[in-house]
Amino acid sequence: MLSHYPKIPIDPLAFSGMTFRVRYPKILDEVINSNLYNQEIRARLHNLKSQLDTLVVKRIHENDPLWEVFYADYEEKNLNDLPFFDAEVYLFAYILHLTDYDRVGTDPFSTIKSQDLEKNQATFDTILLESKDWDTPDFVLGSLHGNKSDLSQLKSAEELSIQLLLDDRPQLLHDFECATHVDMILDNAGMELFSDLMLVNHLVDRYGHQIKLHIKSAPIFVSDVIQSDIDNLLSLLAAHGAKDFADAITNKIEQEQIIVQANPFWTSPQHFSQLPVDLITPHSLLLSKGDANYRRFFEDRIIPSTQPSASLIKYLKHPTYCIRTLKSDIQTGLTEVQCITLDSQEIDWKVNGTRAVIQMLH
Ligand SMILES: O=P(O)(O)OC[C@H]1O[C@](O)(CO)[C@@H](O)[C@@H]1O
Numbered sequence: 001m002l003s004h005y006p007k008i009p010i011d012p013l014a015f016s017g018m019t020f021r022v023r024y025p026k027i028l029d030e031v032i033n034s035n036l037y038n039q040e041i042r043a044r045l046h047n048l049k050s051q052l053d054t055l056v057v058k059r060i061h062e063n064d065p066l067w068e069v070f071y072a073d074y075e076e077k078n079l080n081d082l083p084f085f086d087a088e089v090y091l092f093a094y095i096l097h098l099t100d101y102d103r104v105g106t107d108p109f110s111t112i113k114s115q116d117l118e119k120n121q122a123t124f125d126t127i128l129l130e131s132k133d134w135d136t137p138d139f140v141l142g143s144l145h146g147n148k149s150d151l152s153q154l155k156s157a158e159e160l161s162i163q164l165l166l167d168d169r170p171q172l173l174h175d176f177e178c179a180t181h182v183d184m185i186l187d188n189a190g191m192e193l194f195s196d197l198m199l200v201n202h203l204v205d206r207y208g209h210q211i212k213l214h215i216k217s218a219p220i221f222v223s224d225v226i227q228s229d230i231d232n233l234l235s236l237l238a239a240h241g242a243k244d245f246a247d248a249i250t251n252k253i254e255q256e257q258i259i260v261q262a263n264p265f266w267t268s269p270q271h272f273s274q275l276p277v278d279l280i281t282p283h284s285l286l287l288s289k290g291d292a293n294y295r296r297f298f299e300d301r302i303i304p305s306t307q308p309s310a311s312l313i314k315y316l317k318h319p320t321y322c323i324r325t326l327k328s329d330i331q332t333g334l335t336e337v338q339c340i341t342l343d344s345q346e347i348d349w350k351v352n353g354t355r356a357v358i359q360m361l362h
Pocket residue numbers: 019088147150152153187188221289290291292293295325327328
């Protein structure tokens with residue numbers, strides 16, 4: 001039972017504490033310096049940065065069922081005293097509130113994202129060329145490698161070698177053969193989105209799958225995909241030597257072989273255990289990308305890494321695979337020997353982005 005395990009807190013001595021002490025002030029600086037906002041909004045963001053450790057949760061969502069439990073539990077509490085995941089999701093919602101996102105529609109992280117896109121332009125072409133010889137396991141691995149490059153954390157990690165701790169690709173290949181529908185919970189824009197689109201393009205061509213891509217309805221965790229990220233990537237590809245690939249994706253979207261769906265669930269503090277019944281296609285194979293989604297399967301709780309996932313995710317209705325680089329303090333399903341070896345190799349193996357899993361949860 002998940003509820004037997006406590007939620008990961010913001011611990012000053014752990015990754016969570018470092019995130020609020022070091023990573024978020026740096027991210028706020030990047031937003032402030034990106035010239036997207038007038039002086040008044042920049043001043044609000046400066047204020048937020050200087051008050052991060054004393055920020056008190058105020059209600060910024062009205063009559064939103066996805067946030068009611070959150071406010072019932074945490075309104076007027078210090079952000080530092082919230083579980084790590086809840087505090088992070090609120091912080092991003094608060095940034096959107098301060099920048100008036102709902103009215104103005106400016107993605108606070110758009111400058112960071114577009115710089116990254118430009119930087120990767122040549123790499124997209126190289127990968128497309130290399131992929132001519134790829135088969136399904138390579139596209140899955142490509143999608144995993146894309147997850148190394150999230151903009152909130154591992155900006156220059158392209159060349160980091162990655163160690164696969166769990167590799168359930170044989171089962172996944174079998175499930176691809178049987179599936180008619182695949183739902184993919186996307187994670188980051190840029191290189192990761194590109195590698196995910198390569199995978200789903202292949203799945204449609206090879207297996208005739210109908211794909212649903214789940215994206216965020218508003219910016220969160222810096223680089224999570226929103227609709228404009230898909231549009232911008234496809235435009236860039238079409239304009240710079242990858243027109244065939246961009247056209248292939250656009251055609252599949254037009255013919256509804258690929259459906260893109262944004263839902264506010266994904267920017268709410270809710271977890272997979274609270275997934276609305278109709279959000280995922282019935283009988284679909286579920287692919288989940290990235291670290292933040294992985295945390296959501298386990299309600300971001302403190303779980304021993306040797307704990308098998310099966311007993312914790314009984315609520316899942318779909319065969320589910322996580323394609324994920326480890327970037328935070330949670331991992332399930334490892335052997336004792338693996339954990340002892342990893343602990344002896346590097347104390348920060350769970351968060352430094354050099355390990356990964358392709359893990360079947362169901
Ligand atoms: O883009 P991903 O792979 O979900 O990673 C997001 C990162 O931000 C975090 O939410 C931590 O702030 C972690 O889950 C992870 O380190």
